[in-house]
Amino acid sequence: MDETLGTALRRWRDRLSPLDVGRPSRPGRRAAGLRREELAELAGLSVDYVVRLEQGRATSPSAQVVASLARALQLGPVERDYAYRLAGLLPPQEGTISTHVPAGVQRMLARLGEFPVGVFSADWTLLSWTPSWSVLMGDPSARTHVERNLVRAVFTPGPSTLATWPVLQEGDALKPALVADLRTALVDYPGDRALVGLVGELRSTSAEFTRLWDEGAVGRHISARKTIVHPEVGEVRCDCDVLTVPGCDIRLVVYTVAAGSADAEKLEFLRVTNGVRAGGSPPAGPGLFSTP
Template sequence: MASSGSDFAALLRAWRDRLSPADAGFAPTATRRAPGLRREELAQLAGLSVDYILRLEQGRAKNPSDQVVGALARALQLSRAERDQLYRSAGLLPPRDGTVNAHVPPGIQRLAARLGDVPIGVFTADWTLVWWNAMWSALHGDPAVLPAAERSLARALFGSGAARAATLHIRPARGPDTFEASIVADLKDAVSRYPADGRLQRLVRELRAESEVFAHYWATRTTAAQHTSDRKTIRHPEAGDIHLDCDVLVVPGADLRMVTYTAATGSSDAGKLDLLRVTGPRTAAPRP
């Protein structure tokens, strides 16, 4: 597919200038002169370097990958039609129908951005993390430091790469076996609904080869209940054990899951979340 670097650069600049910082979760400041996002803010949201954003906008960086374009489309809160336009301007085919949807609707991003006190992560049908806020990074570590393919709950549970190494110790109230089985059940359901998705097929194939536990759950004929809400204990390196209610909210029509962590007002766990809000996002590091 033919591409125009100048078209891509122009769209990137125009849509960055259009997006309100408040809608993206950034507080207004007195020093802000332009109404849109700064390059460093777009870089933060998309998990890219500021220098790379600059080179893209100047047309010096050519042929961005589909992962990069998808991350930019989500960060810029593009509509589906605008997302497809951005893909084509980069010389790429837009995501096909029948594959796992990774597009987070702008309204969902605006809603999540306004809930800045709550750790929120948005996952696709195969439990790939595609959007998160600063509180999520403060609780779990910044997913932006991980390769895009490793921002996967399934890889964190069953893989042998960076996702598993960076995952904190989390103890679900329903027990780890029930939690793991429910994630595999969700993947089975996704495979049945997206049989043509090559990335999903590759994920399952690799996890079956890497993990005997995953292979066992996958071969089990009895389908566990899909993953829903639970109470979890998270062992945080600075705040210690935090007991939180983890709720999973389904986004109608988008096949996405919004995962939130909350604590009762006035509790010691709420106080620990307040501490993380002050200390801010931390870099994901291998667990001890």
């Protein structure tokens, strides 16, 4: 029998341990791999849609859906491309920005749940995040793919759409660093239409971006000192470091605080209480990994 996307999804789901995605494997658990409900949560999809995909009743998933499923299932590049073809889609082409997060990085993130960590692509679009990221920065799951771009959020007038509450940058280094980093990405991925469109959009809508772009700086956004103004605990001062993974052009943005500090106590309180907001309801994020 010819394989379909649904049969492949079931096979990949069955082989993935809950521990690999930061889920406990409790005694008496019948499913050796991930349940459909867990895959749906990790991929930011409805359970019904995952069921229809596996049963072959949903036959035209978008490229973003396939990319999200590939990340949630921790597929390697070859299997990811195979999933695209089973869905009737062209795999990501050479010269375009990858949204693939290697399985080893995902397993590492699953064990770093106490740290606020966000995973960004080369154009600074947020791909994945830990639960601690949601409680510190605000849950990104309700944001669209466009809204999850950090550069767009920084240079768009008004409150940032990427963070739910204010994030104050210490000093003036963030914007020039992001522009320089985006310039480097454009050299690396000249055929990426979305990246070219992002640069064109910001040049036409932001005088500040245009000025910084025309200055011609190149470089990487590496680290910074930030203050997050959280509605429940007030100011949380964090060190923000940007880590790159050899062999893939993704960035891990990691927030840390000094052990034993008042900021550490605030972060631990938010993590333990799941970041309950003033209205009394916790963020409804999808867990460790989410759809773009």
